[in-house]
Amino acid sequence: MFKKASNNVNFVELEENILDFWKKENIFAKTLEATKNNQKFVFYEGPPTANGAPGVHHVLSRVFKDIFPRYKTMKGYFVTRKAGWDTHGLPVEIEVEKKLGINSKKEIENIGVEKFNRLCRESVMKYEDEWKRMTERIAFWIDLDNAYYTFKNEYIETVWWILKTIWDKGLLYNGNKIVPYCPRCGTALSSHEVAQGYKDVEDHTVIVKFPLQDEKGTYLLVWTTTPWTLISNAACAVNKNSDYMAVEFENEKLILNENLAESVFKDKQYKILNKFKGEELLGRKYEPVYDYCGGNKNAFKVIHGDFVSTQEGTGIVHIAPAFGEDDMIVGRENDLPVIQMVDEEGNFKENVEKFGKMPIALANTLIIDDLKERKLLFKIQKMIHSYPFCWRCDSRLIYYAKKSWYIKTSSIKENIISSNNEVNWYPEHIKNGRYGKWLENNVDWAITRERYWGTPLPIWEDKNGHKVCIGSIEELRKLGKNVPADLDLHKHYVDNIK
Ligand SMILES: [Zn+2]
Structure with missing residues (x-):
């Protein structure tokens, strides 16, 4: 044997x-x-x-x-x-872009989506x-x-069926949310994608003087790590429960958080005038350093923010709802305008005075110079911090307000968590560790990618804003006009269907 x-x-x-x-x-x-x-x-x-x-x-x-x-x-x-x-998806598109020697959405559209998608399919x-x-x-x-x-159509049709099922439950919606966004790729990234691209970089943080409207010669000392977002400033935030004070410095009256005065002034002499709670600043109006709010009466005032740190900066934070998650949340609570002055390629819009059509990275230093010239720059500092870059093309990501489709996963959170508790995980600590924590902090899933070579969303909208979600090819043929016989469920076909 x-x-x-x-x-x-x-x-x-x-x-x-x-x-x-x-x-x-x-x-x-x-x-x-x-x-x-x-x-x-x-x-x-x-x-x-x-x-x-x-x-x-x-x-x-x-x-x-x-x-x-x-x-x-x-x-x-x-x-x-x-x-x-x-x-x-993006990896395929990037390969084709490389082969064609192009690198923007505009160039793809010049070539034609149909041709571009054919090359993607071939590759x-x-x-x-x-x-x-x-x-x-x-x-x-x-x-x-x-x-x-x-x-293939049969796969995409399945995705459509899934989306339609979610739609019928009222869990698919279009919202204005802050997404990590790559201006080069012209697309929002998932948190998983963002996590792959952090690097330590040196940036300028600035402290800017916001003049109070009703008190000449008095300024709020406002801190920001992203000077370019000042163009879209809508408010500034303090922590209402924290201690603030007014000081006299070089013949001006400046307001900042008490805990941070020493780190802001270092060894320079200043005189404390009076102390008060942040609450007393709420509602105070200031002169905007840049004004693109379109006359919104709620803009340019002091609001409360739980997230305002009294460990760094000045304790007064510049708020641009178009460019930050916290900003968007307090913006909604306080009815602030979402001032989106950056286009999808990461350039300032044409109507931005002095910086129109300029890439934000370039504008950043020029904005600092501009503030200096107008005597509104109090201090500029270098800061090394961890910042996300696009894992595909290595461009700096920005946090950006975008219309996007979301699946309301937060509304079935309890259900998902109890299902996870029934799962055998190896190793076991993942269950309530990395994965469980992710479920606990679950936020709605942004599914829109705004690319060319991918599954198109099966949602059509008429002039009056009435929307319909299509769940199958059969349904599309029944309801749609111009549905070709050789239907291919990709953008260059689907966009022509009315
Ligand atoms: Zn990119």
Whole structure:
């Protein structure tokens, strides 16, 4: 029964012989046939992208994805293993842009979305053969012959059906929210994408003097880490429960948080005039340093913000609802205008005096100079901090108010958390750790990407703002005008359907 094994084994040859045997005898198919009437164990293949060559790190994930189905099959379960290919999205577009030597949405539109999408489609399976060879060589049993592709109509139609189901429940909405945004790619990024691109950078923070309207020669000392957002200033925030004071400094009266006076003035002499709670500043109006609020009466006043730090800056924070999550929240609470003066390519809009059509990065230093010239700059400091960059193109991200479609995941939070409690996690600490914490802090999911080569949203709107969400090709043919026979569910087709 036993045969003495050689101590001089050629492992590669051994593996190849077994792979040959599996192939010749159709072993994978036989395991499916033998278990087809048994209880199912469901495995979802998170699809890799085949427009890049497979790397060593893919071997690891594919081995994991093989171990569990293989084990369950050996235990007698019926485990179908449908392969899949992720063929959409920014990585594909960037490859095509590189090939064409272009790098903006405008250039894509000049070339034509139809042509651009055709090139994307041609490029997505560039490394399919390498992927297949690697998959077979590492003995990952998966049904490559019946793979799903995310660019195919039947896949997109499924996504439409999912969105329609969510729509019918009233959980799909269009909102004005702050998103991490890459001006180069012209797209919002997910928090997962943002987390991949933090770098330590040196930036200028400034303390600006905001003149109070009803008290000549008195200024609020307002702190900001992003001078360019001053163009969109709508208010400034204090912490109403914290201690503030007015001081005399170089013949001017300046207001700031008591705790921060020492770090602001360092060894310079100043005289304390009086002390008071932040509450007393609420509602005070100031002269805007830049005024693009369009006459909104709620703008340019002092408001309360829980988030206002009394550990750094001046304890008075500049608020631009168009460029920060906290700003947007207090903006909504205080009816502040959302002053969006930056276009989608990261340039100031044309009507911004002195800085129109200028990239914000360039304008930043010029705004500082402008404030200096107008004697409104109190102090400029360098600060090293961690800042997010686009993981794809290495551009600086900005936090940006954008119209975006959201899935209201926050409304089913309790449900998701209790489901998570039923899940076996390995390692176990992930369950209530990284993953559980993420669920606890769940915010609505921004699904809009505003790209060309991806799943188009199946929402149509008429002149009166009435919206309809389409859940299938059949429904689209029934309700839509200009639905072509050779319908391809991509932007260059779908945009023409009325
Ligand atoms: Zn980018």
